[in-house]
Amino acid sequence: MSETILILGASGQIGNELTQKLRSIYGNNNVIASDIKEGNKDMMVSGPFEIIDATDKETILKMVKKYKVSQIYLLAAMLSATAEKFPQKAWNLNMTSLLAVLDLAKEKHIKQVYWPSSIAVFGPTTPKKNTPQKTIMEPSTVYGISKISGEFWCNYYHEKFGVDVRSLRYPGIISWKTKPGGGTTDYAVDIYFKAVKDGSYECFLSEKTRLPMMYMNDAVNATIQLMQAKSEDVKIRSSYNLAAIDFTPEEIASEIKKHIPDFKITYKPDFRQQIADSWPSSINDSEARKDWKWKHSFDLSSMTIDIIKNLKS
Numbered sequence: 001m002s003e004t005i006l007i008l009g010a011s012g013q014i015g016n017e018l019t020q021k022l023r024s025i026y027g028n029n030n031v032i033a034s035d036i037k038e039g040n041k042d043m044m045v046s047g048p049f050e051i052i053d054a055t056d057k058e059t060i061l062k063m064v065k066k067y068k069v070s071q072i073y074l075l076a077a078m079l080s081a082t083a084e085k086f087p088q089k090a091w092n093l094n095m096t097s098l099l100a101v102l103d104l105a106k107e108k109h110i111k112q113v114y115w116p117s118s119i120a121v122f123g124p125t126t127p128k129k130n131t132p133q134k135t136i137m138e139p140s141t142v143y144g145i146s147k148i149s150g151e152f153w154c155n156y157y158h159e160k161f162g163v164d165v166r167s168l169r170y171p172g173i174i175s176w177k178t179k180p181g182g183g184t185t186d187y188a189v190d191i192y193f194k195a196v197k198d199g200s201y202e203c204f205l206s207e208k209t210r211l212p213m214m215y216m217n218d219a220v221n222a223t224i225q226l227m228q229a230k231s232e233d234v235k236i237r238s239s240y241n242l243a244a245i246d247f248t249p250e251e252i253a254s255e256i257k258k259h260i261p262d263f264k265i266t267y268k269p270d271f272r273q274q275i276a277d278s279w280p281s282s283i284n285d286s287e288a289r290k291d292w293k294w295k296h297s298f299d300l301s302s303m304t305i306d307i308i309k310n311l312k313s
């Protein structure tokens with residue numbers, strides 16, 4: 001496959017792993033990782049890395065020309081919990097970077113764009129269970145406002161300028177290689193680290209808070225599958241609902257106890273509880289399953305086995 005890919009924001013939770021998977025498919029030298037900070041060792045040594053500010057369109061263009069880039073994956077963003085603390089900075093980063101990349105595609109410097117949205121586009125008035133693709137969307141967080149605006153921009157650039165932009169509304173992504181960067185679903189990563197290291201965890205969400213989640217392997221596969229789909233099969237150009245599993249802190253804790261019987265969880269909800277309460281508890285992703293044959297592989301049980309095995313070794 002002859003694509004040259006530039007990843008913006010590659011040193012974060014998703015970027016480190018997505019970069020490695022893309023390098024295994026397209027060749028190490030054809031996937032250029034970039035960020036404002038260095039990523040993990042595997043990513044830094046396996047292929048090219050550049051320091052690029054994702055809001056700096058001129059530098060991105062320089063790199064696009066230098067490496068003859070055909071696709072950009074834009075992962076740089078400020079996430080939900082951090083964005084509530086720095087609303088203006090979050091809006092600026094999340095929007096300026098997206099418009100810069102969409103413009104580069106409009107100007108035909110690149111052929112294809114990937115940009116992730118989030119379940120944060122939904123709000124307290126959205127139907128909570130099995131949330132459909134098209135429904136009431138009144139986000140109550142700065143992050144959600146930036147993501148829903150981004151979705152409209154993606155669709156607009158596709159409709160007006162023919163830009164081939166593709167997007168997924170990720171649920172909470174769970175990984176063990178890289179820690180998450182300031183989201184509301186971070187507890188579902190922290191809990192495994194603390195369970196293996198300390199045998200106990202204090203959760204910042206209440207025990208009955210059900211949220212849509214996904215194992216990193218599935219998120220990476222979905223992303224690449226969408227980018228490789230035939231253009232005519234990608235019928236939604238705002239962003240696709242994407243789902244795998246949903247659970248509460250109580251349920252993940254009892255799954256962990258099957259492997260670490262003495263594990264103890266306590267609950268001390270903080271400001272993130274309000275954000276979580278505004279989001280759906282489960283997502284209907286039938287459009288993705290129909291249009292480009294999306295299918296997840298990991299459930300709560302198989303994900304827990306995989307994470308604990310890896311963290312213990």
Ligand SMILES: NC(=O)c1ccc[n+]([C@@H]2O[C@H](COP(=O)([O-])OP(=O)(O)OC[C@H]3O[C@@H](n4cnc5c(N)ncnc54)[C@H](O)[C@@H]3O)[C@@H](O)[C@H]2O)c1
Binds near residue numbers: 037054116180
């Ligand atoms: N992780 C999740 O659970 C989740 C869920 C829904 C959506 N998403 C979306 O997926 C994308 C990636 O998320 P993530 O979890 O990897 O986030 P992260 O916070 O772990 O990583 C983001 C990266 O962007 C970098 N960055 C920040 N400002 C930058 C700038 N000006 N220029 C270049 N890089 C910059 C950071 O250094 C960091 O490495 C984001 O758009 C996020 O909104 C993530």
